[in-house]
Amino acid sequence: MQNVLNALRVLDEVAARQPVGVSDLARAVELPKSTVQRALLTLREAGWLRQTASGTAGRWVLTTKPLLLGRHASGELGLRDVAVPVMEDLRGRCDETVHLAVPEGGKVVLIERLETSQPVRIILPLGKNLPLHASANGKAVLAASTPEEIERHLTEELPRFTETTVTDADALREELAAIRARGYATNDGEWRTDVSATASAVLGPSGHPVASLSINIPSSRLTSESRAAHAELVREAAERIGAALGGGHGGRPGGTSGGRPGGGHSRRTP
Template identity: 40%
Template sequence: MRPVELAFQLIELLSLHQPVGVSELARLAGIPKSTVQRSLMALHKTGWIELADADRPVWSLSMRALVASGRANYEHSVLRGIAIPVMEELRRESEETVHLTYRFERSLVLLERLDGIKPVRYFFPYGAVSPLHATSSGRAILSMMPQDELDAYLSQPLDAVTSLTVVDPEIVRSELAEARERGYAVTFGGNRSDVHAVGAAIVDRHAQPFAAISISAPAERLDASLAERYGPLVADAARRVTLGVTSQPHFH
């Protein structure tokens, strides 16, 4: 396999399995570990991938790769530009990690991340994909969906990402109704068992949810009472971003 072909294959595998190590990539690609290692070093040197964890050698796509792949199109660029100052305020108030995500079919994709300033925090790589029902941001989006879209989503099997992911469609429906009423959604270990999160949806000019903002923190630090305090802050942040994007003339 030529180096360019291998590089594209590894980028595709990274997009599906990130964060992932050299051994696993070699197994998935069916090629020697040493060959994969050389290609990864070249991709890292040119800025297409980055180390996803300071404590272990696993890789993820960089923002440069996401831009080149078309994930960060015009609307995503506008969204990021409007959201980042709001996210910075939210991080200052909470001192926790703040995520900006957008919907892609039945999933949520991480577009931007501002890491928290507290010593223990969790890392989700750019481009990370999660089921909507497993995350606070995804649930916030689901709670704002038209009824027919929500019915269609819940009519299909809901994957359990962790042992704490709620997959009973009727329970999910009930919890989404509560989220819609209060303006934000909460998950306790749904996408990662040791992470709790609070998220709120960003909607377009037609009131359709397409993105979300969330605060994520270790489970021992973000309990139910703190989630209630963060909820209105996240909901207000999402409202401000919504006002910003809907004021753009070429934004859907």
């Protein structure tokens, strides 16, 4: 039983810190390196983890198996099946990275990503947690939530990630009201300074947000014209997904709100 518990602790820490090496993991879980190494090898054999480089010196990351299991548990496979064709159309119209995220445990979790063809792009790993108050996807979901859920979140600490992160509850209330009115949220370097995004909430049959859809762009490439175009595109795409799921309109007056996408980091590809 202890070996199973150790393996689960290691799995949790890899998910939180990936990519991560054995020494850092051992310090984090307060276990001997030999114990951590055995757990890693067991999890690799079971298909839960993989190494980013060959040999024991490689750093460890999750495979897609935990994400797939989570989708089965929460019904996200159905959401993804509906969303991906819409995301592909959206990416084709804007040629920027498109993210799909779902609310979970006071955050939003990235479950799908379609990348732009442009050499500088936003890269976030699947399974990444994004804060509700400092990401476009998060704000989209939060603005579409019930007043009670919003107030519950606003009573908690709102961590500052960059100089532009909104950490004042009253200021965030005002922004959420604006998101509901216009149907989309924006993020201009509030989680990562080099990332901007525009997002809208996807509403399920109950009228509650089941996901958020975002267009993510390096801040250096964002213009007022592209922001306006992205806002209309992502709002329309989120509404298409919501309608296919039997839900309503994401964030327009009379519905609920749109959101704002999470930050990441820019990467230049060859």
